[in-house]
Amino acid sequence: MLHRFLTSLVLFLPFGLLAQDDDERAVLTAVDRFFTALNQSDTSALAQLMVPGSQFVLVEERDPRTVQMIARDRYLRDIARHPEDRLMERTWNVDVTVHDGLATVHAAYDFHVNGQFSHCGHDIFELALLDGRWLITGGQFTMRVKDCPPSPLGPLK
Secondary structure (H helix, E strand, O other): OHHHHHHHHHHHHHHHHHHHHHHHHHHHHHHHHHHHHHHOOOHHHHHHHEEEEEEEEEEEOOOOOEEEEEEHHHHHHHHHOOOOOOEEEEEEEEEEEEEOOEEEEEEEEEEEEOOEEEEEEEEEEEEEEEOOEEEEEEEEEEEEOOOOOOOOOOOOO
């Protein structure tokens, strides 16, 4: 009896891990779409990737540290104000956690505007699986303009 139970457990374990990998890939795809839309200043695409009412928390690393709550609609308006700007956010050291239709993505990042370094920090995205799609429900990010470590991705190309 115990042998049969352990055998069935071992048989199902890899499929559970594969499902986790599929979920993680889907979450990363949603975040990648967010960055693609951001880098193109495509507020329509950004809006479709974010749950209405979602918000970001911006922690500015300065003296003193400041915290701002940025509602989804304000975020989209801020992006739309400068459609000519070429935005580029690059991430590394990405960590994804998925559990029961909720996910988080943590990553270090650097941010460039019109090819010039702007700031660096850490992102945390929160997502939920809604109607078969991973959507951003909110997140936090730090923003530092000096003393940024060099990006392992090298200079912006």
